[in-house]
Amino acid sequence: LAKTTQPISMDSYEGQEVNITCSHNNIATNDYITWYQQFPSQGPRFIIQGYKTKVTNEVASLFIPADRKSSTLSLPRVSLSDTAVYYCLVGPKAAGNKLTFGGGTRVLVKP
Amino acid sequence: GAVVSQHPSRVICKSGTSVKIECRSLDFQATTMFWYRQFPKQSLMLMATSNEGSKATYEQGVEKDKFLINHASLTLSTLTVTSAHPEDSSFYICSASGMADEQFFGPGTRLTVL
Numbered sequence: 757l758a759k760t761t762q763p764i765s766m767d768s769y770e771g772q773e774v775n776i777t778c779s780h781n782n783i784a785t786n787d788y789i790t791w792y793q794q795f796p797s798q799g800p801r802f803i804i805q806g807y808k809t810k811v812t813n814e815v816a817s818l819f820i821p822a823d824r825k826s827s828t829l830s831l832p833r834v835s836l837s838d839t840a841v842y843y844c845l846v847g848p849k850a851a852g853n854k855l856t857f858g859g860g861t862r863v864l865v866k867p
Numbered sequence: 868g869a870v871v872s873q874h875p876s877r878v879i880c881k882s883g884t885s886v887k888i889e890c891r892s893l894d895f896q897a898t899t900m901f902w903y904r905q906f907p908k909q910s911l912m913l914m915a916t917s918n919e920g921s922k923a924t925y926e927q928g929v930e931k932d933k934f935l936i937n938h939a940s941l942t943l944s945t946l947t948v949t950s951a952h953p954e955d956s957s958f959y960i961c962s963a964s965g966m967a968d969e970q971f972f973g974p975g976t977r978l979t980v981l
Binding site: 792799800802843852854857 | 899903911912958964971972
């Protein structure tokens, strides 16, 4: 499984856009990029998944350059409730495959 | 998305006792379930993978005789921490996957061993 590198923490303010970049230099051809959000004492929650270019859903956007060696999760107009740890994972899409969590990025949204 | 539940949400036990944690997929059949452990301020660490009807596959360094996993049905997997000690205190999280490409995580179980 490709190893990922993310910033340990980021601070932001309500209403701002938060961009978290994840490096995955050894991503394989059949690997997808998936982001999860985790609040304290809760299980991770799926945010978004992509393979290339740009993916957008109701909560976030995921930008993936052509070489796919990195990806950026963009959270538009964050609120206090977006304070959480965000994990970037890289691996095959098949549901039965195990997931390897890296260190994650602790995002703190301030008022 | 699909719902995965865990029971209990938190448990406190005495050292030396065994604790069973249940993981249920409520609205789908989970052919594969995963068990993770998370210590404070750390990431999730995969402990084992279980497929319905077969023995679990444990990650390196995880004692299979201490962490017993049973996946007897397509909606239930259990993790039993045997002879628990204070160092086993942690947040245990399960995830489940079925026919779709996504894994769904449970809410976690906080285990405290006194």
